[in-house]
Amino acid sequence: MLARTASYLYWIGRYMERAEFTARLIEATLRLDALSARPAGEAAWASALSVAAAREDFEKTGESITPTNVANFLTFSKDNPNSIYNCLYTARMNARAVRTALTREGWESINRAWLAIDGRSSVGSAQGTINLLEALIAESRGFEGALHRMLRQESHYFLMLGESIERADNTARLIDVKYHIILPEGEEVGGMVDRDQWGTILQTVSANTAFRWLYRDGLSPRRVVEMLILRRELPRSIAATVDEVASLLSELGKLTGYQGEADRLARLRQQRINATGIREIITGGLHQYLQAFIEENRLLSQAITRQFRFD
């Protein structure tokens, strides 16, 4: 496989995952805003910006943090490199360039997602937003489905690899932001607003029901954190993505006959997470743990770039 093709596929995986994650994030924030006993307001939208790593870019626009402004910025803004619009634009451009490595349905789902967003400029009403986001999420589910029906060869593995690396990063940032959320004055940890916020997080990673299955006894921050980091049963947990990256790299190794730095890093962090418990993470500091993981994930992505000669 051409190195450029591999690189484009990897980034298609990353951008499609990022677009879906951002769509879910906005959807969950809208819900939080609408359902909370007290409007979650600015704090919820500010935290959505942080999760999407878009806070600085948003501040540059000089706009105030309102639901419409933030939703627009995360969805459509061309100035936000991580907006859904930009993710889909880049994913589609890459997909066009490597059409031959994608299946027809893989391409079509990316193209349909792009056509759904292209030419629109504002989310409009809350209902309009939800409709658009639902359409986008449906298309990325279609992409995911197409991905799983692909022949198990290099192109499949590079797309999946991009998706898994991105998912690991997204989940880690999602949990980390919770750490930063400043509860409105007078609210207690574990109180109503806090619970809603954890609920939002579960919804963002579509793990509401999963949580009920795994933990019969009510929502607690510690359990949510444990599930999102360590429970392999949850496909978006950090542990699950860590396993997946390691196994995708080893499949690629079998096909190409090459293994290298990326394999070594991936296995190393797999061993480490295997040996880690939730108590250890909390004691050592959740924020520190997540920051270290995000950095590790970035280095692994760089190692992949080198190992497969993306540049």
Next chain:
Amino acid sequence: MANRYFDEIWGNSRGRKPRPGFESIARWIRETPRRELRRRQDSAETAFRQLGITFNVYGDEDEAERIIPFDIIPRVFTADEWSKLSDGLEQRVTALNMFLEDVYGDRKILNDGIVPADLILCNPGFTPLVNGHRPPHGIYAHICGIDMVRTGPDEFLVLEDNARTPSGVSYMLENREAMLRLCPELFETFEVEPVDGYPDALGEMMQAVAPEGASGDPCCVLLTPGHFNSAFYEHSFLADNIGIELVEAADLVVDDDIVWMRTIEGRKRVDVIYRRIDDDFLDPLVFRPDSMLGVPGLMAAYFAGNVTLINAPGGGIADDKAIYSYMPEIVKYYSGQDAKLPNVETWRCREADALKYTLDNLAELVVKKVDGSGGYGMLVGPTSTTEEIEEFRAALKANPDGYIAQPTLALSTVPTLTEKGIKGRHVDFRPFCLSDGKGVTTIPGGLTRVALREGSLVVNSSQGGGTKDSLVLRPESEQPEAKD
């Protein structure tokens, strides 16, 4: 000029009586409800958009990606019509390749005075760089798109030869896919020759023309200028269907006169390149130094005999419209026979008499640049304003060598679904011919382009043209007989 045009279904009967052999297609057109045709056509265009079968129009930023309009009513060739056409094409394409090998080799045809030597040697399309270098297997134009028009039942004329990098074959294939899906009853009524063998035929040809020293399983690639190119969809479609890598210049590197592609496992040697990049941009070391699309050193690898380029550099000379005018002589010179497919009558403005005639009759003629394409830089006298004609007159006088003139042809029409119902619209036709050094293969079908505007004779997609499927019927005798 007569206002009555030959219609490929109705002949000259003005819709009263179909031509012999076209009764059932006429019935299909008459009996399928307009609304149903419209629905199918919309459905085809939606599918094309979703597939991303788009092309870019240069200088049209807002609509960077457009689909070419598709017309649901097919054009039909009888087996007999096709067999004459394909014989003529084989003769012409064979002669074209012999001509190219000759002008870059022994120049017999120039020495024998058939074609003026200065017309070749001073032509911008002539590439001195490849002079004296015989490409692998002696083939220059591996893939030819011959543009044809029709003016009557037996009058098929060649309008243009495309020996550089003819495009449009993906439409032949995708239009058929759409028709099979949307109008299955047509294919039950008729025995239609399939076109889907084209990618395999192309792949086999590529293997067959690999350099002599290549391994038994030569590595073939398709080189695209990139995904911003207007024909990118076609490039990816073909690479995908042949099962070869689609590469950009940056994926290739030439080392010690050998072409390599960069893969995730390191370098892999490349033997055959179907390049969809013009000569000028192919290699910045020998052609345009500012080319970002080309591969430095590619021509050195070519001259060393280490790689086959499809089509071979230098073939553009055969696309020149002044040289086109000599094609009947060229065909006769190499085949010893009269050309089976006639040319359109052509006045070479480089000749004084022809120039005078052209200037005197500008309002009736079509005047083209000898090196123009895509419907740009041409004058269609009868549909032009006085100012346009005068503007062209000045250009023509300033550079007579740069132009040829042809009569305005009464192009045949094919029933087409328009806003005002089904109307005849003018068409042309581009079949695709593959040459592998052993013979010429023409896939039974091609690209029919249709001028969607009423009365328009310009079918180019950049000028508002659309496409139709082109059905070639199987010979009666080969139709499966009923079992007893």
